Every structure is written in structure tokens, then in C-alpha cells.
Amino acid sequence: MKWYHGGLQNPSSRFESWHPCTKNMTNIEDPNKDDSLFAPAPRVRIRTVAGHEAVPYSDAPGAVVERLLKKPVFVHLFTDGPDRVFNADHLATYLGNTLGPNFTVQNHGDFTQFILSQKLQDREEVIRRFAMSKAATKGSIPLSVNEKMQLEQQSIDRDPAVPFREFARSQSLSERRERLIHNDYYETSALGAAFLYLLPESMRTPHDSRRDTVIVVTGRGIGNMESSYLGRPILHMRGGFSYGNVGVVSTTGLVDAPGKPAELGRAYQRGQQLGGGLPDFDRQEYNQIIFEAIRKNGNVLDPKLIEQTIQEMFADRMLHYDDPRLNEAIKGIVLSMSLFTLGEHGQAAQCSTSDLSLGEPDISKFCRLHDAHWQEELLATQIKQPDQPEFCDYHQTIFEKLKE
Numbered sequence: 001m002k003w004y005h006g007g008l009q010n011p012s013s014r015f016e017s018w019h020p021c022t023k024n025m026t027n028i029e030d031p032n033k034d035d036s037l038f039a040p041a042p043r044v045r046i047r048t049v050a051g052h053e054a055v056p057y058s059d060a061p062g063a064v065v066e067r068l069l070k071k072p073v074f075v076h077l078f079t080d081g082p083d084r085v086f087n088a089d090h091l092a093t094y095l096g097n098t099l100g101p102n103f104t105v106q107n108h109g110d111f112t113q114f115i116l117s118q119k120l121q122d123r124e125e126v127i128r129r130f131a132m133s134k135a136a137t138k139g140s141i142p143l144s145v146n147e148k149m150q151l152e153q154q155s156i157d158r159d160p161a162v163p164f165r166e167f168a169r170s171q172s173l174s175e176r177r178e179r180l181i182h183n184d185y186y187e188t189s190a191l192g193a194a195f196l197y198l199l200p201e202s203m204r205t206p207h208d209s210r211r212d213t214v215i216v217v218t219g220r221g222i223g224n225m226e227s228s229y230l231g232r233p234i235l236h237m238r239g240g241f242s243y244g245n246v247g248v249v250s251t252t253g254l255v256d257a258p259g260k261p262a263e264l265g266r267a268y269q270r271g272q273q274l275g276g277g278l279p280d281f282d283r284q285e286y287n288q289i290i291f292e293a294i295r296k297n298g299n300v301l302d303p304k305l306i307e308q309t310i311q312e313m314f315a316d317r318m319l320h321y322d323d324p325r326l327n328e329a330i331k332g333i334v335l336s337m338s339l340f341t342l343g344e345h346g347q348a349a350q351c352s353t354s355d356l357s358l359g360e361p362d363i364s365k366f367c368r369l370h371d372a373h374w375q376e377e378l379l380a381t382q383i384k385q386p387d388q389p390e391f392c393d394y395h396q397t398i399f400e401k402l403k404e
């Protein structure tokens, strides 16, 4: 399952977070790209049952609910260095209230601390598993296994309250502090395999009397390395993915992966063409706000200041790191991931998806289970206005029936 795309990105500019234009807009440049939220659905939707009898898989609310109520479900929630603003208890309560009494949601806290305190794996194994999934490079040169292990070791020793992204971006391998590219990013399948491997057996193997699903809210960025037509690998960022019965949602990915407002991308592109480090907006008033901020800073061009100014200018159109709205924004993807990891691969996990042929966000969408490819759609579907329904009729019916 794939969630939200970040699209084309110039890897060398990944750390220039004040320069986000290079990380989106695949949806404009290549609208036919397979960028669906989920892995492609099977052509014939048949579920095989015992005795080789085949029954059609149904997305009807009654059929979905019947499957979900067959056995008690345990949702194991873990954190893994998410943004400081993230509130795991708030999310656990929301999931419990929405999914109804057949679901028990348990917040186990920090994933690594849990694994080590339960003596499920030794430290070296945890370090090794995460190191194997690191996407970091030095320039275009991949890191050695030893280098990755060294970085992961530092990370495991950090204060778990420090968000993973913040820590990873401050790391270096030597006194010379050479720049690491994508040090906060991990390959989705390798990271999924790491979480699954490290989990206690009781959470990852099927039981006769219950079902278990695991949600990890991580601060690690997640993505897939893809080859580009320019001949070098591109990191395709994601908001989340699933691996077996583990759903992983990234607080970094929710900011980095969905397309930012198109106007922002255009402004950076034009700024680059003009040879400067400053974006050049269509709207002159935006350029004025940036000039004014630089003037107030004693005419010193500070990338952090530019980032902050743009964040404020576009506050109602995109999320930023450590954004308090994250606790609302994350609800849809976590609900979707919970249903998907329980085998609900169809409409129940995703009722609609961005129409990329439009080339712009459709902010009339409102259901939390909409697969948003744009920041503006993510905000439209997750940050609820007082008169806005939480779900479409289809999902409203499912969640009501689960509580009957």
C-alpha cells in the first residue's frame, strides 16, 4: 500500500528544506504514473475460501462490517520519534471511539523502548534492522553498513522525546561534518520488514480467537528509491505504507509527501531560473512580504527565516513540521491503514482518490478516507470545519454499524 506521493525531487536539495518546490508535482509532470494509494487491486475481486469455493469480495457496508466483527480486533499503537506535537493517547481514543467496541486500541509508547524493555530483541539486532533500511547517502555514494550502524546507534541512544527527524538532520559521520543526504529517510519495504521482525510474535502471527494489527507513527521519513528519466535515483516520499499487518504512518511524510500548492512550486522554479535562492511568486504581495522579512532581519538572507515566512503565508494551505494540526491530519490515514491491514483493501480503506488529471487539488472532498495527493486536499478532508461531516455516507454507515 502506498500513500501520498512526493513526486520528483532533486536529491541534492533534500536538505534545503526552505526550498520545497523540487519535491512535488509528479501529478503534473506525469499524470499516468502509478501513484495510487494502494497496490493495484486484483483484476477479479474473488476471495477464495475453504473447499475451493470462490465468493465475490464485497465492499458493501454490511459485508465489510460482518468481516470486521468476526473476531475481536486489537490495534497496537506505537510511536517511533514522531513530531513533538503528536499525541498518541488522543489518536488511540479517537480510533477506539470510531471503530467501536469490537476494537481494543492499546498505546504501547515508543517502539524501540518497548522492544528493549520486554527483552524481545537485543540492542544490536534493533540497530542492525533499522540500519539496513536507511536511505542515507554521502553525495551520491551509498553509506557502508558500518556507517549506517554507527548512525543508528547514535539514534537509539538519543532522548526518545527528541523527534527522529530533528535528530537525524543534526547527525554527521565525522569531524568534518560532511553533509548526509536523506539521513532521516528509510526505504518502505525494508523498514516495514524491520518493524515486523522486531515485534513480539503474539502481535504478528494470526490467532484463532482474535485479530491483531499494528500501527507505528514514526518521525522517520519514508519513501521508495525510483529511477528517474534523468538517470539518477529519486526518492519518492510517502505519508504511509503497510507491510503485512503493520501500518506505518510518517509525521515527516505527511508534511513532505503530498504536493504543496502549485503556486509555491512555480515560484521556486522561477527563482531558480533567475539564479537566486529566493522564490519568485506570481503575486507581487508575496514577494513583498519576503523582502520585508529580509529587511527586518538586517538585510541578511537566512534560509530558516524564508522558510518560516513562507510557512506563515501558506498556513491555511499546507502543514508544516510540528504543526499542531497534525493530530487531526493523521486521523484519516491511520483509520485507512487500520482497515487495510485487516484485509479491507477496497472502498472501505479508500473511498476516493485525487483526480491527478485535474492538475490541481479538489478541495470539495471531505471524507477522511479520501486518498489526498495534495496538501490542500489533506487539509480539506482532515481539518474539519464546524458544519463539515467527518465521513462520506458510505463510511458513516460502516462506522455506525460497527457500533451497533
Ligand SMILES: [Zn+2]
Residues within 6 Å of the ligand: 351, 352, 367, 368, 369, 370, 391, 392, 393, 394, 395
Ligand atoms: Zn469515505
